[in-house]
Amino acid sequence: MVEEESLATITDVAKRAGVSPVTVSRVLNGVPTVNPATRDRVEQAIKALGYVPNVAARSLRSKRTRSLALVLPDITNTFWTTVARGVEDAAQSHGYAVFLCNTDENLAKQRRYLDLVVSQQVDGVIIAPCDSDAGNLAVLRDREIATVVIDRRIEGWEVDTVCGDSLAGARALVQHLISLGHRQIAIISGPANTSTAEDRLTGYYAALTEADIAPDPRLVLRGEFRVASGEQLTSQMLDAGVRPTAIFAANNAIALGVIDALEKRGLRIPQEMALICFDDFPQASRLFPFLTVVVQPAYEMGMNAAQLLLRRLDTAEPPAPRHIVLPTQLIIRYSCGSRLHDARYSLFSLPLPKPPETQVVSEVCPTD
Amino acid sequence: MVEEESLATITDVAKRAGVSPVTVSRVLNGVPTVNPATRDRVEQAIKALGYVPNVAARSLRSKRTRSLALVLPDITNTFWTTVARGVEDAAQSHGYAVFLCNTDENLAKQRRYLDLVVSQQVDGVIIAPCDSDAGNLAVLRDREIATVVIDRRIEGWEVDTVCGDSLAGARALVQHLISLGHRQIAIISGPANTSTAEDRLTGYYAALTEADIAPDPRLVLRGEFRVASGEQLTSQMLDAGVRPTAIFAANNAIALGVIDALEKRGLRIPQEMALICFDDFPQASRLFPFLTVVVQPAYEMGMNAAQLLLRRLDTAEPPAPRHIVLPTQLIIRYSCGSRLHDARYSLFSLPLPKPPETQVVSEVCPTD
DNA sequence: TTGTAAGCGTTATCAT
């Protein structure tokens, strides 16, 4: 049903419909002041010729490409792929295409991708930056490219931000351990120049302080948000004779490394070493029926970021930057007989100094 | 160091360097017939102005966008994210950007993405199609968009293809079970209209036949390549009183569903039910120290597909379509005392009818 | 409601 000789242009459609190219353009862009009959003829011509607008020409003229870039640190982590799906769904429903860029937490790769993104003239960028230094995002700021920072805050640039509540999540996790009687709790966190690593550390300290437990510097370890880093730091700690009763892994990749190190040493989880972490695993309740985690609303984070960005692109004069902090959920896994249970609690931000009795606010909804 | 008033164009660079825009274009495109001194001046001007070429203008004129689309069925599966990284690395090293499109094994989504991809005028497409019907890829064929099909073969269109050797892999997996004494082996495969599901089923039958085991239709189940499907089919089978001694999951997502169903019924793996599957899990040796799998070279598949595509884009008159089948590896996991071991065997394609004694050809390389 | 004219930034072609 599609006749093609070379590739139909707007002029071909115009000729076939007996109108001028401008009218076709109006139909394509949904301009209301077009005679319905004319619109019909144009639409038929479009269908008959299998016409598809040429985005290059369109964006050369209109200065918009209808494309976004999503720059992520680790495409193999399901947390990030879930974020990506949120962004994708929001973008697709608005007719935007998404370039997915994987930096591997590597600043050089991030820089290369940002250059690419600039030359591709994307309309906007959603980025989880490798670190909190705004200087590394200078290209975006200087060229005034609409940007939303996701998951991690940035220092020195007032820009839209969508994050999970790392502080409340970390505090709730550590409080959970404390409520189970643990007092020697190690934390294996991420790099010092990422806000998520910082916040989770702050939450850890807050929970300890609130329970009158003096922090032990030997139990505070920092590396990267990677499996290998979690494995290495755990091994170092254990090999140095430091033996906490519980470990808080600052994300799921680190937790995998911790599991690795513990299993190599024959330490059973949770009997000989309790483990909690940020970000869940798919199928976690079957694979790790013991694991208490804080999950962030990854899909919603992606969707929110994309919507924020798209709204900004639509409005001519954008409002002041917004900082969105999405609440997290605490999932406590336990077995009752042979049944596995997930108890879920929504976490709300509470002031740091001296919080009320309980941080676990909302209501339980067991899964299966 | 970057002076900007609006946004530098090729003309601004030309003025600053005291040459014509054409010369700047020549420098940008690496045309050799440019005086080195001129080239220097131009390059300095580019740097001074922070000039970045406008891809829209460039592709409007040159008919090339230097972008590819990668269309995948499940971005949450590490197999596919690994493929994506292979494609990305190859593309980036050639200066191409990649649009990642996630179809969720959903034909409607696939169609929408292909339309988007066409209007974005990408130079080429790498696609793992939802099914083997070439009709669903008609847009690509009709518009003569350079295409590489990955992971799954297509019926009715002669097009470049990069796949793993599902047949040899499936056969080796089932042979492994048989060598352990299993004779009631169930298979939970994917949809009938995907070549991977078909090939793995064929390999399953081949191994049974070669061992003089009559296939039992109640043990052959087909659904989708998804966790939920694996869970559901396993549950159905078990609830119907069908009780094999081993299950072959046709991919890793299905295997997760099988694990789910087995655990719900208190069946221990591998003591009460052996399990094998196609495609590995990250950290599998720790999480599933019992699991024997066939891994496909996902990264290489992506890289090969991208290289094939890029080569085709470079050469004016492309040669006949190529079909690449990459060999797979069998990984047998076992514990020796408290140590875990991975024994790896490379698998080579063998003729179907009556293969020689052993399918396991290459040499063992234990991991840790 | 529709059309005319101009131009977005680059590269192909031809000329020097």
Next chain:
DNA sequence: ATGATAACGCTTACAA
């Protein structure tokens, strides 16, 4: 080795 000119397909501004 370099430049002048036109054209890619579309949308904006203005005119009718």
